[in-house]
Amino acid sequence: MDKTPQTEPRQSWTFSNEINSEIRRAAATGIYDIRGGGAKRRVPHFDDLLFLGASVSRYPLEGYREKCETSVTLGTRFAKKPIELKIPVTIAGMSFGALSGNAKEALGRGATMAGTSTTTGDGGMTEEERGHSEKLVYQYLPSRYGMNPDDLRRADAIEVVVGQGAKPGGGGMLLGQKITERVAGMRDLPEGIDQRSACRHPDWTGPDDLEIKILELREITNWEKPIYVKIGGARPYYDTALAVKAGADVVVLDGMQGGTAATQDVFIEHVGQPTLACIRPAVQALQDLGLHREVQLIVSGGIRTGADVAKALALGADAVAIGTAALVAIGDNDPKWESEYQKLGTTTGAYDDWHEGRDPAGITTQDPELMARLDPEAAGRRLRNYLNVLTLECQTLARACGHNHIHNLEPEDLCALTMEAAAMAQVPLAGTNWYPGKPGF
Amino acid sequence: MTTTLDMTTTELREVNTTLQAAAKSQANEAYVITNPRGSHAMACGLDGPLTVTIKGSTGYYCAGMNKKAAITVEGSAGPGVAENMMSGIVTIEGDASQYAGATGHGGLLNIKGNASSRCGISMKGIDIVVHGSIGHMSAFMAQKGNLVVLGDAGDALGDSLYEARLFVRGNVKSLGADCVEKEMRPEHFELLKDLLEKAGADARPDEFKRYGSARQLYHFNIDNADAY
Ligand SMILES: Cc1cc2nc3c(=O)[nH]c(=O)nc-3n(C[C@H](O)[C@H](O)[C@H](O)COP(=O)(O)O)c2cc1C
Numbered sequence: 001m002d003k004t005p006q007t008e009p010r011q012s013w014t015f016s017n018e019i020n021s022e023i024r025r026a027a028a029t030g031i032y033d034i035r036g037g038g039a040k041r042r043v044p045h046f047d048d049l050l051f052l053g054a055s056v057s058r059y060p061l062e063g064y065r066e067k068c069e070t071s072v073t074l075g076t077r078f079a080k081k082p083i084e085l086k087i088p089v090t091i092a093g094m095s096f097g098a099l100s101g102n103a104k105e106a107l108g109r110g111a112t113m114a115g116t117s118t119t120t121g122d123g124g125m126t127e128e129e130r131g132h133s134e135k136l137v138y139q140y141l142p143s144r145y146g147m148n149p150d151d152l153r154r155a156d157a158i159e160v161v162v163g164q165g166a167k168p169g170g171g172g173m174l175l176g177q178k179i180t181e182r183v184a185g186m187r188d189l190p191e192g193i194d195q196r197s198a199c200r201h202p203d204w205t206g207p208d209d210l211e212i213k214i215l216e217l218r219e220i221t222n223w224e225k226p227i228y229v230k231i232g233g234a235r236p237y238y239d240t241a242l243a244v245k246a247g248a249d250v251v252v253l254d255g256m257q258g259g260t261a262a263t264q265d266v267f268i269e270h271v272g273q274p275t276l277a278c279i280r281p282a283v284q285a286l287q288d289l290g291l292h293r294e295v296q297l298i299v300s301g302g303i304r305t306g307a308d309v310a311k312a313l314a315l316g317a318d319a320v321a322i323g324t325a326a327l328v329a330i331g332d333n334d335p336k337w338e339s340e341y342q343k344l345g346t347t348t349g350a351y352d353d354w355h356e357g358r359d360p361a362g363i364t365t366q367d368p369e370l371m372a373r374l375d376p377e378a379a380g381r382r383l384r385n386y387l388n389v390l391t392l393e394c395q396t397l398a399r400a401c402g403h404n405h406i407h408n409l410e411p412e413d414l415c416a417l418t419m420e421a422a423a424m425a426q427v428p429l430a431g432t433n434w435y436p437g438k439p440g441f
Numbered sequence: 442m443t444t445t446l447d448m449t450t451t452e453l454r455e456v457n458t459t460l461q462a463a464a465k466s467q468a469n470e471a472y473v474i475t476n477p478r479g480s481h482a483m484a485c486g487l488d489g490p491l492t493v494t495i496k497g498s499t500g501y502y503c504a505g506m507n508k509k510a511a512i513t514v515e516g517s518a519g520p521g522v523a524e525n526m527m528s529g530i531v532t533i534e535g536d537a538s539q540y541a542g543a544t545g546h547g548g549l550l551n552i553k554g555n556a557s558s559r560c561g562i563s564m565k566g567i568d569i570v571v572h573g574s575i576g577h578m579s580a581f582m583a584q585k586g587n588l589v590v591l592g593d594a595g596d597a598l599g600d601s602l603y604e605a606r607l608f609v610r611g612n613v614k615s616l617g618a619d620c621v622e623k624e625m626r627p628e629h630f631e632l633l634k635d636l637l638e639k640a641g642a643d644a645r646p647d648e649f650k651r652y653g654s655a656r657q658l659y660h661f662n663i664d665n666a667d668a669y
Contacts, residue, residue, distance in 0.1 A: 031661070144544040144563060147525055149486055149506040176660060188546070188565040188584045189603060193659040196601075198582065202562040203521035203540040209501070212481045216502040219457045220486030 033265040034173065036098075036354030036364065038166050038257040038302065038324060043274040045257070045302060046311040048421030049414050050430065053400045061399040068395045069405040072319045074296045075157060075226020075249040078218070082249075083135055083157055083226055085319065086115025087391045088406055089309060092254075092300050092321040093139045093159060093230070095121030097174050097183045098261030098354065099327075101128045103363045105376035106330045108132030110383025114391075119159060119321075122172050122197050122261075124186045125151040132380075137228065140217065142171065143197035145187040149220060157250075158217055159228040160210070162201075162239070165258030165275070165301040167267045168232030172197030174262065178357040180366045210246040218247075228252050233273040233301065237281035244286065244295050252321065253282050255301030259324040261364070262355035275301035275312075277424040283316030292316065293407075306393020313394070314409035315425060329386035330379035331361045443471040453480050464489030464510055479519065484512050487529075504531045507548065520557075523550045526567055539576070542569045545586065551640045558595065561588045564605055570640035580607055581617065589636050591644050599652055607652040608633055610644055621655045 011017065025033065054060035061068060075082035091111045096104055098121065105128040111118045117135035120126075124146015130136055138155030140147065152158065163169065174183070176192045184191040204213045214227050229243035230252035243251050255275025260268065279299055286292035299312045300321035312320050324332075333341075335348045337360035344351065344358060354364035362373035398406045401413045415430040416422035422435035434441055446456050456474060463470050464487040471492040477483060477499050484493050485505035495503070498516035508527045517535035526545040533541075536554035543559070545567025555573035559581060566585040574592030581597075583605035593611035600617020606629070607620075616622075625633075625646075633646040 144525060144565070147544065148527060148546065149488065149508060149525070152506070190659070193603075194661050196582075198563065202559070202581075203502070203524050203543040209520075212501045216482040216485055216505050219453070219482045220506055222458070222461075223454075 034175075034262055034355055035265050035268070035352040036260060036262050037268070037352040038259040039269050041269055043257065044276050044418065044420040044424055045274065046276060046308040048276070048417045049311050049425055049427065050417060051310070051314075051397055051401055051413055052415060054402050058402045060402050061404060063396060063399055066399065067404060068399050070391055070395060072296070072407075074298075074319065077249045077291070077295050078223065078247065079157075079226040079249050080222070080224045081156075081226075083117060085117060085135070087387060088313060088319040088394065089303075089387055089390050090116050090137075090298060090319055090321045091118040091326050092323040093119035093121040093137070093161070094323055095123040095172070095174075095261060096126045096129065097123035097178060097187070097366070098364060100363060100365055100371040100374065101126055102371050102374045102376045103327075103330065103379070104129040105132050106374065106379035106383060107326060108136075109376060109380025110326075110330070110387065111135075113380065113384040114387035116387065117156065120155075123183065124148075125155070130154065139230075141197065142199060142201045143187075144202065145197070152217070153221055155225065157226040157228060158221070159230050159252060160214065160217070161230045162243075163230070163232030163234065163254070164260060165232045165254030165256050165272050166260035167263045168234040168272045169199060170263055170267050170271070171199035172261065172263075173355065175355050175357075178355070178366050183366060207242040207246050210243075214247040226250055228298070230254060232258075233275065233278040236273070236278040237285045240282040240285040240297075241289060244289055244291060248295060250296045250298060251282065251286075252298045252300065253278055254321075255299070257302030258300055274424065275299065276421060279312060279315040279317060280424070280426045286316075293318065306390045307397060309390050309394040310397040310406070310409055311414065313406055314413050315411060318407065325386070326383060327363055329383045330363065331374060331382070332359075332363050334361055337361055443473060445473045445475060448474060448476045448478060448480060453482065456483065457485065460484055460487055460491065460493060464491040477516070481519070484510070487512070498535065507531060517554065523548075523567075526550060536573070542567050545569070549639060555592065561586075561605070564588065568636055570636055570642060572640070572642055574611065577614075578617070580605055583607075587632065587636060589633065589640070589642075589649070591642060599654070601658060602654040604654065606632075608649040609652065610648050613652070616652065619655050619658045620652055623651045623653045625649070625651050
């Protein structure tokens with residue numbers, strides 16, 4: 001007897017296995033999912049842009065023969081001692097506590113060898129980091145953990161953190177497992193408790209207060225240090241304009257793909273704008289104020305390759321910052337730990353329970369045994385190599401577009417592969433001279 | 442030796458450079474600042490045993506991040522006075538605005554008048570004595586140190602408190618999440634006696650009640666979600 005033909009079992013797009021697994025997890029635990037990393041969903045990104053390259057009307061520069069400069073100076077507006085970097089890629093602020101001391105040391109070593117800066121994070125400045133970073137940016141955060149005037153004075157620049165791309169409007173979290181004696185001591189908290197970092201600064205609210213706060217920081221550091229203001233990709237036009245009005249030397253703009261040590265997944269995936277969508281409005285704000293290039297713009301959130309760096313610069317950034325990519329370069333999510341990732345119920349590339357402190361790679365942990373797996377010198381060399389590759393790639397693209405300095409890259413060097421990217425980056429859709437929202441169409 | 446700096450003729454930058462250099466030289470000198478006219482960021486970032494008297498009221502962040510210096514404001518102080526102070530003594534003869542002593546790590550902030558909202562927010566080891574009353578949300582997320590109030594406290598005192606100790610003589614309008622009244626033990630009487638003496642406060646330790654953290658929110662527990 002012939003069987004009645006059956007339709008294949010059909011999975012719902014709306015209720016996918018992944019979504020259902022989250023529903024089951026929520027039902028079992030009663031608490032939202034916390035994780036590290038940035039947005040995992042696909043959003044329009046630098047991949048959706050292409051460089052046009054040189055042509056009859058623009059001639060290219062010879063690779064390896066004709067110079068293409070990569071240096072960047074940050075903090076030229078008010079600071080007596082601006083920061084000079086050899087390359088346009090900096091290491092973003094990542095907290096000690098979230099990261100191990102060895103990881104911080106590796107970041108310092110790699111960045112210093114490559115001629116760029118590192119940044120402290122929530123939890124204060126460590127010796128590992130100050131000792132191994134030739135140029136160190138000191139974050140001034142809402143929690144003020146470990147904040148003290150001596151560290152402020154021995155920093156090379158100060159970054160007032162208003163927001164982060166992964167969680168604009170959110171504070172930090174460090175769960176008890178990672179609050180070891182050393183971390184607790186630096187934060188003036190009891191050991192082993194779940195610790196929340198505030199989402200707002202305790203002693204100022206709004207741009208007028210921020211201006212006075214920046215005045216205080218300058219008065220305490222003799223007007224020497226560049227003051228950065230870091231904003232999450234929420235309202236980039238207004239936030240940039242207000243940061244500049246408050247007196248920032250440098251604006252750090254972090255889009256939604258930007259990583260975090262630990263936050264609610266719902267926050268990471270659903271708050272903030274993609275990095276690609278943030279750059280042009282921020283640059284517009286600087287141009288409207290007549291301060292583009294005088295107040296420098298550092299862009300972060302999902303920077304992975306020299307192409308990403310070049311595209312961010314072409315859209316008007318002065319430099320970029322990397323977090324996740326730097327961690328991967330020093331050994332995060334390395335396939336050599338696959339069997340251990342499996343034991344933790346995950347797999348290489350997907351490991352993001354950084355808040356649990358059981359990182360097989362020894363980076364996002366405070367466990368002495370795991371920490372010892374990361375050799376800071378070897379990891380530092382890997383980071384230097386990676387930073388060099390980013391720079392070489394960026395130079396290659398700049399030369400191909402005929403530029404003798406990476407800062408001469410411009411939106412006119414680009415086209416977009418999708419309508420969305422064209423609209424966000426305000427560069428023409430490939431094969432046309434049009435982008436959505438272009439005036440005059 | 443006492444040096445006077447008049448802010449009708451001396452810029453803020455010069456005032457602070459002079460004070461910071463004098464503090465750094467560890468010379469134990471005395472400075473008097475006249476006509477502060479509510480200037481912001483006055484006498485901030487000092488690091489040394491200097492005595493500074495400000496004749497009048499100050500703006501935001503007076504004595505910010507102070508180390509070792511003794512700074513007196515003969516007037517009232519704007520928001521964030523002695524924020525993140527590390528050590529030394531800051532005395533306000535009048536009232537203090539919001540966030541007095543915010544995130545302070547050490548030293549004594551002695552406010553002879555009242556303090557506004559969020560006094561001692563996120564304090565990390567500082568001692569604060571307020572001779573008058575304090576406003577709402579004071580000692581929010583306070584981590585360490587002692588807050589002593591001779592008058593009353595406003596709403597939500599000590600919300601999400603960590604290990605800071607709060608002593609209030611008058612009424613507390615309401616306690617914040619996880620803040621509870623606690624027993625005064627001998628060591629608390631001792632501590633309070635010492636602080637009252639240092640601050641020149643006219644009060645007895647046995648007139649105070651102590652408040653501290655119930656430590657129920659130290660580990661996230663879904664059953665406490667209503668407290669957030
Ligand atoms: C492990 C980790 C810890 C972080 N800690 C901080 C921090 O303490 N303060 C801060 O402003 N940003 C922090 N961030 C965000 C980074 O500074 C940066 O904005 C982000 O990583 C950039 O995006 P990317 O990871 O895609 O490169 C952290 C990021 C990571 C991955």
